Amino acid sequence: VVSPLTGRRAVVTGASSGIGAATARLLAAQGARVALVARRLDRLDTVRKEIENAGGSAVAVPLDVTAGQIDGAAVAHELGGVDLLVNAAGILTPGLAADGRIDEWERQVEVNLTGLLRVTRAFLPFLTEAASAGGPADLVNISSVAASRAEFGAGVYAATKAAVSHLSRNLRLELAPGGVRVTDVQPGMVVTDLLSGSELGTAWAEDMKTRIDPLAAEDVAEVVVFAVGRPPHVGLPEVVVMPVKQT
Numbered sequence: 001v002v003s004p005l006t007g008r009r010a011v012v013t014g015a016s017s018g019i020g021a022a023t024a025r026l027l028a029a030q031g032a033r034v035a036l037v038a039r040r041l042d043r044l045d046t047v048r049k050e051i052e053n054a055g056g057s058a059v060a061v062p063l064d065v066t067a068g069q070i071d072g073a074a075v076a077h078e079l080g081g082v083d084l085l086v087n088a089a090g091i092l093t094p095g096l097a098a099d100g101r102i103d104e105w106e107r108q109v110e111v112n113l114t115g116l117l118r119v120t121r122a123f124l125p126f127l128t129e130a131a132s133a134g135g136p137a138d139l140v141n142i143s144s145v146a147a148s149r150a151e152f153g154a155g156v157y158a159a160t161k162a163a164v165s166h167l168s169r170n171l172r173l174e175l176a177p178g179g180v181r182v183t184d185v186q187p188g189m190v191v192t193d194l195l196s197g198s199e200l201g202t203a204w205a206e207d208m209k210t211r212i213d214p215l216a217a218e219d220v221a222e223v224v225v226f227a228v229g230r231p232p233h234v235g236l237p238e239v240v241v242m243p244v245k246q247t
């Protein structure tokens with residue numbers, strides 16, 4: 001059986017760890033050529049080598065999604081086009097929305113929302129080109145269940161994710177006529193480095209691990225790969241994936 005991902009040309013942000021790295025690995029294992037985007041080149045190189053050792057194809061693209069010009073054309077040139085973009089880069093700084101540091105609010109908005117928009121704009125012409133050439137073309141945004149639920153201690157993060165999910169709905173409207181499929185994936189709790197940067201986050205993650213059996217990054221990667229592997233006329237505009245015990 002030939003994988004529907006064979007020959008796809010994918011850009012994955014947040015590919016240096018967690019959900020982005022797992023998605024990049026799985027896409028490559030299914031035959032896609034993958035550009036790995038994040039800031040930490042050493043981590044990107046580790047993922048790239050894992051992919052290559054498994055017989056796949058990947059390039060590392062060290063990039064801060066919030067800074068500088070994003071050269072979509074250079075990446076597209078390396079991959080031979082781009083027909084799949086997975087926006088997984090994101091940060092969470094725990095804290096009360098009503099009592100936080102302004103620079104932390106701004107940074108979450110900058111990475112999770114504005115960064116996602118900047119990357120999307122850089123690669124959209126290539127997705128549109130792929131769709132108009134008759135092939136599949138996918139934009140996948142990794143949002144969160146926090147997009148539609150209140151999350152104590154992560155209010156600003158949740159607001160950025162609500163913005164991402166609503167942006168996805170609007171992008172779907174804009175891109176549907178051109179044949180670019182938009183999928184907004186909303187994961188519940190996943191074991192990654194997302195909460196590892198602070199004492200509060202670490203304590204929070206530990207607490208959740210004792211109460212629920214969280215997802216692995218690979219569980220979310222499988223959902224992404226399923227969605228983009230459907231025939232091009234089949235859309236999954238919003239997909240929620242959660243640990244069974246998370247309520």
Ligand code: NDP
Nearest residue numbers: 014016017018019038039040064065089090190192193194
């Ligand atoms: P990780 O912390 O493991 O991964 C986050 C990724 O984002 C890293 O690869 C990091 O790379 C990258 N990143 C952060 N800031 C930037 C930046 N300025 N420019 C480029 N890349 C950046 O966490 P997850 O895998 O959990 O997070 C991936 C996505 O999944 C996020 O959008 C998150 O909100 C979402 N999510 C996670 C859930 C969870 O429970 N873990 C639940 C629901 C959604 P680097 O530091 O090298 O730049």
